[in-house]
Amino acid sequence: ERLIASGRVTVNGVTIRHQGLCIDPSAQQIAVDGRLLSPQSKVYLVLHKPRNVVCTARDPQARRTFQALLPEALRERVYSVGRLDRDSEGLLLVTNDGDLAHALMHPRHNIAKTYLVWTKRRLSAREEQLLRAGIRSRGEHLELDLLERQQDAYRVGLHTGRNRQIRRMFAAVGVGITRLQRVAVGPLQLGTLRAGDWRYLAARELKALWDAVGHQQAVSAHQKSAKPKCAQREALASRR
Structure with missing residues (x-):
């Protein structure tokens, strides 16, 4: 607001002094202190x-x-x-x-994040049950949307995304994680893209x-x- 009020903003070479003027960056030239701005792709x-x-x-x-x-x-x-x-x-x-x-x-959009989780040992049936029911950690109730056992890892889904949530939940049932990889965010898949x-x-x-x-x-x-x-x-x- 101060930039416009002080006359430092121009559109197509004309100084703008009132607020709320709508412009089209693709068709008009906007400058601040004479420096031309360009819309960022x-x-x-x-x-x-x-x-x-x-x-x-x-x-x-x-x-x-x-x-x-x-x-x-x-x-x-x-x-x-x-x-x-x-x-x-x-x-x-x-x-x-x-x-x-x-x-x-x-x-509000509940975008799911999907992970592959490798552990130091297999979860017991009781530990899987506890994880599916939710874990209380540091005053937070942590839940998983998905927990599936695969050949050498677990497929885990969640949408809440608390700090280090998966690691905290597995640690709470006494199972350490050796590797954690996010493979999807909503419909977006990691696929075969290599690390780096x-x-x-x-x-x-x-x-x-x-x-x-x-x-x-x-x-x-x-x-x-x-x-x-x-x-x-x-x-x-x-x-x-």
Whole structure:
């Protein structure tokens, strides 16, 4: 608001002094202090996060972050949708689309996350029963949506996503986890993507994610068309 009120924002060379003016970044030139702004393309990637990589953009302990695994040519500022702890691996959705990220993480949409869990030993029938009933840990009631025994691992599903939830639940019944891999977020699958590799989402995958949160969006695999925005929001975004 202060940028606009002080006359520092222009649209097509004309100084804007009142709030709420709607503009189309794809058709109009917006500048702050004479610096031309350009609408940022929406980017959607799937990254197979390996172990010993953290999901923060910068780490005070100088540990390797997921950003180091992204393509060097990527100019957009992106972030992960949700997190995996340092010891876990698997599917990480990376984007700069805040609307999609917020929708996927909002509890009302109940987006399921699916994991493969390898353990130090098999769960007993009683331990499986306890996990399916839910575990009380640190004042929280933790539940699983899915617990299936597979050949050498367990397939686990949940939608709540508490901090280290699966590890805490298995530890509560006395079973240690040796490996934990996220293989799906809603309809999005990790597939055969190797650890440390990334790929762009296909258009059908992006549509499936929007469908999962109940929205209809016209998008391509790599970007979403810019929509008219208010000059106030555009100016503020340039200063973040």
